[in-house]
Amino acid sequence: MDYSTFLQLLNDEIARGDGSHKKQIIRFAHSRDYRKCMSHFMKLKSSLTMLSAVQPSRIIHAMICPAIPEGKLNKFKNDIFFEEDTRMKVHGTLHKTSVQWDHGIPWGVQQIRAPQTWATTTGHRIKIGVIDTGVDYRHPDLRHSLMRGINLLNRNMLPHDDNGHGTHIAGTIAAANQMKGIIGVAPRALIHPVKAFDHNGSAYVSDIILGIDWCVRNRMNIINMSFGMKSSSKSLLNAVMNAYNAGIVIVASSGNDAKRKSIDYPARYPQTISVGATNRQRRVAKFSNRGSFIDIYAPGDKIVSSWLRGNYNEMSGTSMATSHVSGAIALLLAQNPTLTPGEIKSLLRRSASTIRGRRLHSKAPGEVDALRLLREAKA
Structure with a gap:
């Protein structure tokens, strides 16, 4: 050549x-x-x-x-x-703007029994690359959780959030403001924001690939991907495979189309952990994709988390479910740092709690349970 x-x-x-x-x-x-x-x-x-x-x-x-x-x-x-x-979109829909929040632990964090693990693990120093719309660096609940990231849309700027979705995801994973704000699943994990999505929550596949590239070079433990598209991309698959082979756990949202036999990419790739959403009743949320391509479910309906300008918002989507799973994996990795992505997927599936409306002997995936996950890893 x-x-x-x-x-x-x-x-x-x-x-x-x-x-x-x-x-x-x-x-x-x-x-x-x-x-x-x-x-x-x-x-x-x-x-x-x-x-x-x-x-x-x-x-x-x-x-x-x-x-x-x-x-x-x-x-x-x-x-x-x-x-x-091609372009893709984030997997979350806004319900309420500027939700009033006193302080405490959101229902989703409670439902997956994260607080019961904090006596032994808080996700200390586990590095999570959140490929999303950026993050609000001034939010008081995220002050101790945010680390250096990258803005792929403008390399000269910090990955500031101009949409809100990325800040919401970061809050569920690792918010840490016990006195006045919310507490995330893994309050001592470290969020590295990778801004690939614009203010409309839209991104090019190439920016996702560059984001994965950055996460591999900067040795993230986990990549959170709360977005998707309907078609496959050979280039994106290659990037996901290479990150997986580098030992990075990739958690991806399945999509909000209520489909029973299909989920979005990149969640559909076998190298990712694909996440569906549940509600407060521990049932699959109406909007969530479901079926054999799902690896695990997590709370994703009417989730309150951090928002722009120090506010809070309620959102629904498999995006919100994915952030709960990323947090649970951070709790696990802080105690068991040598686990491979394949081992973690297997542990998640084995330790999941049964979803309501499912037969007890059903092989269908369950809802993430952080406490059982840690016990399963010990066993």
């Missing part, structure tokens, strides 16, 4: 672009070609100025760049694969 010619062509086609915001992912057939191309890329990017619009992704040996017309790089068709960069 002639890397210089390839990069020159890419530069020229980007310069000729139509000004649209469409993007594409260019994957290399062989990792050695990616590495050699990157070496040329570093040398040439000062002279080929349009290459500044290209973002390398080490985790999947790819380049993310503005979309160029099909066929323009035909001479390299044996060395590279193209994938259109």
Whole structure:
């Protein structure tokens, strides 16, 4: 492969672009070609100025760049694969704005019996990458839980939340304000916000991939993915597989379409822990996807958590359920740091409590139970 010619062509086609915001992912057939191309890329990017619009992704040996017309790089068709960069949405819906909250433990955190584990584990120093809309760094309930993250939409800015969804997720996982605010499932876990979603709760697949890349390089223990899309992406699957192989537990929401035989991606990938939502009655929430693709359920209906400008909000969705599961895994990993992602999925399923409306001998997945999870790991 002639890397210089390839990069020159890419530069020229980007310069000729139509000004649209469409993007594409260019994957290399062989990792050695990616590495050699990157070496040329570093040398040439000062002279080929349009290459500044290209973002390398080490985790999947790819380049993310503005979309160029099909066929323009035909001479390299044996060395590279193209994938259109699609969009996806967060999995949560807002119910009430500016909920009044006195202080204490939300019902979902109580229902999964997290407080009964805090005498032995609080998720101390477990690193959780929350790929979402960012987080409110000024929220008093999150002050002790937030660490360095990244803003993939604007690398020069902190991953500040301009939507609210990411702040809500972070609160359920690791809020720690006993006196005046809420307490999350794992109050001493560490949240690393990865802002990939805009103020509308929408993101490109490529930004998710770059977020996973960041989480792997910065050695997260858990990645929380409270979002999804209907179609599969080869590039996203590769990123998820590589993070899984690096020992990172990936927790993903199944979607809010009340489907019985299908769930959204990336939750559908076997390398993730797929999460459905339950309500206060320990039944599957009406909106939640369900069925054989679900690994575990957790509270996701009318969940109060932290919000923008120090406020609180009530939200529903498999997004909210996913944050409960990420918190429970943080409690587990703080006590059992050598567990693999596969072992954790198995422990979650074995220790789950039976959901109401299910036969006792049913093989269907149950609801996460943090106390039983820790006991199962000890056993």
